[in-house]
Amino acid sequence: MTIVSRKSRASGRVTLDDVALSAGVSRITASRALRGERSVGADLVARVAAAASALGYVPDPAARALASARSHTVVVLIPLLSNNLFVDLLEAVQRSLRAAGYQVLIGVTHYQAEEEEALLADYLAHRPAGLLVTGFDRTARCRDLIARSGVPCVHLMETSDDPSVYCVGFSQTDAGRSMTEHLLQTGRRRIAFAAAQLDPRVQQRLVGYREALMAAGCYDPALEWLSAQPSSLALGGQMLEHYVEKYPDVDAIFYCNDDLAQGGLLAALRLGIAVPRQLAIAGFNDLAGSDQMWPPLTTIRTPRVKIGESAATMLLQLMRDEAVEEHSVNVGWQLVKRQST
Amino acid sequence: MTIVSRKSRASGRVTLDDVALSAGVSRITASRALRGERSVGADLVARVAAAASALGYVPDPAARALASARSHTVVVLIPLLSNNLFVDLLEAVQRSLRAAGYQVLIGVTHYQAEEEEALLADYLAHRPAGLLVTGFDRTARCRDLIARSGVPCVHLMETSDDPSVYCVGFSQTDAGRSMTEHLLQTGRRRIAFAAAQLDPRVQQRLVGYREALMAAGCYDPALEWLSAQPSSLALGGQMLEHYVEKYPDVDAIFYCNDDLAQGGLLAALRLGIAVPRQLAIAGFNDLAGSDQMWPPLTTIRTPRVKIGESAATMLLQLMRDEAVEEHSVNVGWQLVKRQST
DNA sequence: CTGAAAGCGCTTACAG
DNA sequence: CTGAAAGCGCTTACAG
Numbered sequence: 001m002t003i004v005s006r007k008s009r010a011s012g013r014v015t016l017d018d019v020a021l022s023a024g025v026s027r028i029t030a031s032r033a034l035r036g037e038r039s040v041g042a043d044l045v046a047r048v049a050a051a052a053s054a055l056g057y058v059p060d061p062a063a064r065a066l067a068s069a070r071s072h073t074v075v076v077l078i079p080l081l082s083n084n085l086f087v088d089l090l091e092a093v094q095r096s097l098r099a100a101g102y103q104v105l106i107g108v109t110h111y112q113a114e115e116e117e118a119l120l121a122d123y124l125a126h127r128p129a130g131l132l133v134t135g136f137d138r139t140a141r142c143r144d145l146i147a148r149s150g151v152p153c154v155h156l157m158e159t160s161d162d163p164s165v166y167c168v169g170f171s172q173t174d175a176g177r178s179m180t181e182h183l184l185q186t187g188r189r190r191i192a193f194a195a196a197q198l199d200p201r202v203q204q205r206l207v208g209y210r211e212a213l214m215a216a217g218c219y220d221p222a223l224e225w226l227s228a229q230p231s232s233l234a235l236g237g238q239m240l241e242h243y244v245e246k247y248p249d250v251d252a253i254f255y256c257n258d259d260l261a262q263g264g265l266l267a268a269l270r271l272g273i274a275v276p277r278q279l280a281i282a283g284f285n286d287l288a289g290s291d292q293m294w295p296p297l298t299t300i301r302t303p304r305v306k307i308g309e310s311a312a313t314m315l316l317q318l319m320r321d322e323a324v325e326e327h328s329v330n331v332g333w334q335l336v337k338r339q340s341t
Numbered sequence: 342m343t344i345v346s347r348k349s350r351a352s353g354r355v356t357l358d359d360v361a362l363s364a365g366v367s368r369i370t371a372s373r374a375l376r377g378e379r380s381v382g383a384d385l386v387a388r389v390a391a392a393a394s395a396l397g398y399v400p401d402p403a404a405r406a407l408a409s410a411r412s413h414t415v416v417v418l419i420p421l422l423s424n425n426l427f428v429d430l431l432e433a434v435q436r437s438l439r440a441a442g443y444q445v446l447i448g449v450t451h452y453q454a455e456e457e458e459a460l461l462a463d464y465l466a467h468r469p470a471g472l473l474v475t476g477f478d479r480t481a482r483c484r485d486l487i488a489r490s491g492v493p494c495v496h497l498m499e500t501s502d503d504p505s506v507y508c509v510g511f512s513q514t515d516a517g518r519s520m521t522e523h524l525l526q527t528g529r530r531r532i533a534f535a536a537a538q539l540d541p542r543v544q545q546r547l548v549g550y551r552e553a554l555m556a557a558g559c560y561d562p563a564l565e566w567l568s569a570q571p572s573s574l575a576l577g578g579q580m581l582e583h584y585v586e587k588y589p590d591v592d593a594i595f596y597c598n599d600d601l602a603q604g605g606l607l608a609a610l611r612l613g614i615a616v617p618r619q620l621a622i623a624g625f626n627d628l629a630g631s632d633q634m635w636p637p638l639t640t641i642r643t644p645r646v647k648i649g650e651s652a653a654t655m656l657l658q659l660m661r662d663e664a665v666e667e668h669s670v671n672v673g674w675q676l677v678k679r680q681s682t
Numbered sequence: 683c684t685g686a687a688a689g690c691g692c693t694t695a696c697a698g
Numbered sequence: 699c700t701g702a703a704a705g706c707g708c709t710t711a712c713a714g
Binding site: 025026027028029032039040041044063065066067068069 | 683684685686689690691692
């Protein structure tokens with residue numbers, strides 16, 4: 001048994017050398033034992049573990065990252081924290097990844113290309129072990145940064161046919177079409193599409209809406225309101241007022257997101273418009289509170305917890321160089337019929 | 342001019358040595374120039390900066406942290422991401438801190454002491470430059486971890502008389518008392534307090550509520566519902582139903598948070614209870630949507646953006662060893678009278 | 683299965 | 699104002 005000579009560090013920090021000294025092994029063996037490398041004898045593993053916990057040893061992630069050229073950090077980039085959808089997604093991702101020993105670095109892009117570039121450049125410098133990004137819509141520079149970094153990356157919320165790309169999501173277009181068909185089936189003909197934010201997924205829902213209405217011969221572009229503003233209850237209310245005033249024959253509003261739809265529902269209440277008798281209102285995502293509205297909101301339930309978990313699992317496989325069954329996982333969605341339609 | 346001998350690294354990474362070589366200076370000078378140390382000549386600074394940007398140099402934060410024993414990371418611990426209050430706070434913190442060159446590491450404790458301990462132990466290993474935590478209520482182990490780390494720490498959401506503690510917030514008790522007094526002044530006498538989550542700040546609001554009612558001789562402990570469940574619209578609705586059934590003489594409900602109050606408002610709508618004529622409803626925090634409710638919700642507006650900015654400023658001063666004027670900043674609050682009371 | 687050497691990329695004293 | 703040396707705390711080959 002060789003005792004490592006040890007000069008005490010200037011910092012009070014407990015280091016691997018302290019653990020090794022205390023366990024009576026070399027620093028490398030201590031390192032291997034702590035990381036669970038199988039080559040170390042069981043007795044040594046136990047001795048090292050005991051010494052580490054006795055000393056309160058915490059590995060220095062910076063030293064680790066520097067020496068190994070990788071980290072246990074996963075970067076997650078989402079557009080917004082103020083949309084519950086992404087909070088649910090994030091919680092699921094965090095839970096799965098932390099359980100597997102990874103730390104999650106959250107970046108919020110606010111749907112701004114420059115912010116995404118800045119965050120990516122910043123976070124990639126930390127040599128993350130993995131990357132989770134929302135959707136496919138980003139600048140060439142961002143795509144380049146991701147590709148050249150060599151960091152495994154899974155895309156959230158959408159699916160793709162490109163086998164070189166990893167993603168977990170569902171067909172936003174199908175879901176948009178399905179909700180529109182539901183409105184048609186319940187006898188609506190003048191169906192408005194009220195959208196804000198206009199991110200790519202909203203656009204895809206719009207495509208589904210158009211397809212369904214064109215197939216039914218009911219499409220009227222005048223009934224689309226595509227606002228680039230952020231989504232909010234207040235905007236949803238304004239949108240409803242707009243349709244009621246300018247297009248009194250509108251018999252249904254399909255909002256691209258539940259917060260808008262909730263605002264529409266409240267505005268209808270304020271204006272004394274009977275929902276759904278006079279006007280049907282539908283949303284998207286099934287966010288918190290939609291089931292509590294009056295009347296409760298018909299919407300598309302999107303499985304973001306499943307997306308988060310599934311994406312975390314896929315990323316874990318990629319980070320461990322394990323085989324991934326499907327490069328694109330479709331988790332589907334569900335139409336939740338409540339009383340607003 | 343001395344050219345640093347350079348062996349090319351195994352990794353493709355552009356390092357400080359590459360920059361130094363290209364700029365024709367030593368590695369240390371390049372390091373100093375890049376970090377803006379004033380001792381470097383202006384011409385050299387320009388040359389180094391040009392070389393760095395030409396090569397696309399990005400400093401390695403791990404190497405930096407290891408060599409300097411500190412980082413540009415700030416850890417923020419909040420209880421929940423699903424409460425908009427904390428999202429607003431976080432956005433403000435992120436904006437201020439990123440502008441100053443710091444990265445923000447977000448930790449979500451879910452109001453669980455063990456989660457806070459685990460996060461703290463984990464994140465402190467990263468040698469953060471600063472720490473932002475929510476409130477004062479934490480385990481001795483957490484307090485000890487913070488204190489022994491020596492990392493500057495600012496507490497969010499509450500104020501304190503202890504001069505050794507840095508914090509930015511307001512008096513939750515005063516705000517709770519004030520809302521209760523408002524209800525008394527508008528003629529209410531049977532005022533219920535409906536609370537969930539029961540974190541320390543909710544408890545402080547409760548104290549204010551009790552003080553006001555006792556002073557008015559109207560206190561009835563039976564009208565307090567203190568639920569440890571998480572806050573939600575649905576729970577707020579259930580609470581309203583409870584009071585209507587069991588205590589039909591209740592003429593006002595003071596909810597400890599706006600989401601509960603919104604749920605109460607919607608339940609009243611569903612049950613056909615006239616607000617505020619028959620029953621006044623008040624909330625706390627002025628969250629998104631409260632102004633859109635029907636009727637719009639009377640509540641306490643809490644300045645979380647200001648708290649976030651102010652705390653970031655204070656932390657920045659602490660991290661730079663600058664003087665901090667007040668150890669405890671009180672940003673106040675505001676009663677927003679709308680139509681639900 | 684265990685260890686001595688070298689190095690990850692940077693910064694902190696210490697010189698001049 | 700600029701630089702050569704040493705070191706931060708760990709892990710990766712390379713030996714045995």
